[in-house]
Amino acid sequence: MDEVDRAILGVLEHDGRISNAELAARVGLSPSPCLRRVQRLEQNGVIRGYRALIDPAAVGRGLRVLAGVRLVRHARADVAAFERAVMKLPGVVYCHHVTGNFDYLLQVEVADLPAYEEFHANQLAGLPAVATVTSYVAMKTLG
Structure with missing residues (x-):
């Protein structure tokens, strides 16, 4: 290059x-x-694709939450099961495997706070090997 x-x-x-x-x-x-x-x-895979940037509020996803997820176990099977399951959840825009206080950092977009509460309690917290979820509501996104 x-x-x-x-x-x-x-x-x-x-x-x-x-x-x-x-x-x-x-x-x-x-x-x-x-x-x-x-x-x-x-x-060569340098350009992986092209996509449209959608205004989340215009399509009913006005609340953006960054969710830090810690897993109970880090066995390969548990990690793979979590990764497969999390990417199927509606509202998960990005899932990053990270170092530091969390194992994963998710960007979640939903309609509002009650929708996130339902997502957190009934979907995310029940995924394989999830120990804790720490949520941060984004007040503004730059860029």
Whole structure:
């Protein structure tokens, strides 16, 4: 990966819908070599995909909660069972395996506080090997 690839990635991070012609102009290439570089970055897994950023409140998910989860056991089977189950829960946007006070940090988006209470008590807390859940309500998200 060279500086041109990094420039392509920098532009695509901010505007994944940019046309190839505009992308090429911004990074100083002609369209054909630019397209080949983008395709190579996709094939090599550097670009993992493209997606729309949705306003959560506009689709009924106005409450964002960061939930720190600790597991009781860290045996491979328990970790795998938790990871499979957590990603099936509606409302879980991201799940990060982290170091520190928690084993996992989740980003959860739901309609409101009663919806999160139901999610926490009836879905998240009952997942395999969950010991504790610590919740942080996001008051504002920057960026």
